[in-house]
Amino acid sequence: MSPFTGSAARTADWEHLRVRFDDGVATVTLARPEKLNALTFGGYADLRDLLAELSRERAVRALVLAGEGRGFCSGGDVDEIIGATLSLDTAQLLDFNRMTGQVVRAIRECPFPVVAAVHGVAAGAGAVLALAADFRIADPSARFAFLFTRVGLSGGDMGAAYLLPRVVGLGHATRLLMLGDPARAPEAERIGLISELTEEGRADEAAQALARRLADGPALAHAQTKALLTAELDMPLAASVELDASTQALLMNGADYAEFHAAFTEKRPPKWQGR
Numbered sequence: 001m002s003p004f005t006g007s008a009a010r011t012a013d014w015e016h017l018r019v020r021f022d023d024g025v026a027t028v029t030l031a032r033p034e035k036l037n038a039l040t041f042g043g044y045a046d047l048r049d050l051l052a053e054l055s056r057e058r059a060v061r062a063l064v065l066a067g068e069g070r071g072f073c074s075g076g077d078v079d080e081i082i083g084a085t086l087s088l089d090t091a092q093l094l095d096f097n098r099m100t101g102q103v104v105r106a107i108r109e110c111p112f113p114v115v116a117a118v119h120g121v122a123a124g125a126g127a128v129l130a131l132a133a134d135f136r137i138a139d140p141s142a143r144f145a146f147l148f149t150r151v152g153l154s155g156g157d158m159g160a161a162y163l164l165p166r167v168v169g170l171g172h173a174t175r176l177l178m179l180g181d182p183a184r185a186p187e188a189e190r191i192g193l194i195s196e197l198t199e200e201g202r203a204d205e206a207a208q209a210l211a212r213r214l215a216d217g218p219a220l221a222h223a224q225t226k227a228l229l230t231a232e233l234d235m236p237l238a239a240s241v242e243l244d245a246s247t248q249a250l251l252m253n254g255a256d257y258a259e260f261h262a263a264f265t266e267k268r269p270p271k272w273q274g275r
Contacts, residue, residue, distance in 0.1 A: 010053055010057065011049070011050070011053060014046050014050060015042060015046065016030070016031065016032065016039075016040065016042050016043040016046045016047075017029065017030065017031055017043075017046050017047070017050065018031045018068070019050065021059075021060075023215070024059070024060060024061035024062065024215035024216075024219075025060070025061070025062050025063070025064065025208070025211045025212055025215045026054060026060045026062075026063045026064070027063075027064045027066065027208070027211075028047075028050065028063060028064070028065050028066070029066045029067065029068050030043070030065075030066070030067045030068060030072070030073050031068050032068075033067075033068045033069025033070065034069075035074070035077060036067075036069070036070060036071045036073070036074035036120075036121060037067040037068060037069065037071065037072065037073040037074060037126070038073070038074045038075060038076065038077035038078070038080075038081075039073065039075065039076050039077060039081065039125050039126075040077050040080045040081065041080070041081070041084070041096070041099075044099055044100055044103055044125075045099065047103045047106070047129075048099060048102050048103045048106055051103070051106035051107065051110050052106060054110065054112075055106070055109075055110045055111055055112075058111070060112050061112055061214065061215035061219040061222075061274065062112055062113050062114075062115065062210075062211040062212070062214040062215040062222075063110070063112055063113070063114045063115070063211070064114075064115050064116075064117055064204075064207045064208060064211045065107075065114055065115070065116045065117070065129065065130075065133060066116075066117040066204055066207065067117075067118075067119070067120070067126075070120050070121075071119065071120030071121040071122070071126075072116070072117075072118045072119060072120060072121065072122040072126055072130065072142070073121070073122055073123070073125065073126025073129060073130075074121050074123050074124070074126055075123045075124025075125045075126050075127070075147060076124055076125050082151065097157075100125065100157070100158045101158055101159060103129070103132075103158070104128060104129070104132045104158045104159045104163075105159075107129070107132040107133060108132055108230050109227075109230065111223040111226070111227070112214075112219070112222070112223060112226075113134040113135065113211075113214050113222055113226060114132075114133040114134050114135075115133060115134065115135045115136075115137060115207045115210050115211050115214075116129065116130040116133035116135065116136045116137065116207070117137050117138075117203045117204045117206075117207035117208075118130050118136055118137065118138040118139075118142045118144075118194075118203060119138070119139050119141050119142055119201070119203045119204070120141050120142065120143070121143055121145070122142065122143070122144050122145070123143075123144075123145040123146075123147050123182075124145070124146070124147045124148065124157075125157075125158060127144045127145060127146050127147075127160075128146070128157065128158040128159065128160050128163075130144065131144075131160065131163050131164060131167065131193075132159070132163060134226060135195040135196070135207075135210060136193065136194050136195050136196075137194075137195060137196045137198060137203050137206045137207040137210060138185055138188065138189075138194045138196070138197055138198070138203055139185070139197070139198045139199065139200050139201060139202055139203040140185045140186075140197070140199075140200050141185070141200065142184070142185045142188065142194070142203070143182045143183065143184045143185065143188075144176075144182065144183045144188050144193060145180060145181070145182040145183070146160055146164070146176050146177050146180060147180045148160070148177070148180070149177070149178060149179070149180050150180040155176075155177030155178055155180070156177065160177060161173070161177060164176065164177060166233060167192060167193060168191045168192050168193055169191070169192075172191045185197055196210075216272070217272060218256045218270075218272045218274065219272065219274035220251065220254060220256060220274050220275055221251060221256060224247050224251060228240075228243065228244065228247060231243065254275055255273045255275045256270070256272050256273060256274070256275065259271060259272065259273065
């Protein structure tokens with residue numbers, strides 16, 4: 001995403017999110033604990049707009065996405081989303097569904113790694129938000145449930161039918177998306193849906209540690225790795241290796257590549273500059 005902005009300043013307050021910054025690490029917490037962090041129209045829009053702002057600023061080098069209270073996110077609010085959409089016309093429904101997809105695209109396309117810290121329920125849209133992250137750190141209470149068919153909708157919502165087979169394979173994705181059965185933490189780890197399984201109550205702490213490690217590393221190398229992982233999902237090998245070659249040639253002209261050699265020669269840790 002282009003770093004060039006208009007005259008508007010960064011949004012200071014978000015109604016549906018809590019946002020904290022700590023030396024390159026942003027922590028975004030879904031903040032409706034009384035509703036298990038169920039998403040509303042405004043919640044989706046806030047996530048979409050926040051990720052766009054952070055992507056343009058280039059001050060964030062890693063982001064933790066977490067949920068306040070007893071769970072990560074229970075999906076779309078039954079009254080404020082499902083009930084409300086029953087009165088919308090087709091054009092309005094298309095706008096809404098495009099917006100939810102824009103959130104997933106923003107997570108996949110932002111130029112920094114996203115770490116989902118999952119405890120308790122990650123259901124429906126909440127499961128897809130976690131799925132879209134680069135890393136999913138979860139404790140034993142975590143359970144992932146793609147519930148879209150349970151409400152009479154397609155399991156392929158918000159890009160789930162694209163992303164999930166690429167994470168867990170077609171067989172597991174078909175079962176999870178078609179049946180809507182929950183994958184609890186042990187199974188989710190076994191099929192590759194969880195990046196790291198922590199001790200009970202330690203998911204947030206472990207996610208912060210990983211985000212700090214990422215933020216302290218070579219940010220441009222991380223950004224380009226993420227971009228290639230996303231771009232090359234549907235590329236033939238010849239196009240992929242050509243894109244890899246072009247990317248490496250650019251990074252070899254970067255400050256971080258030269259800094260690694262200097263640090264190695266001087267027997268000291270690298271001082272990464274992210275460029």
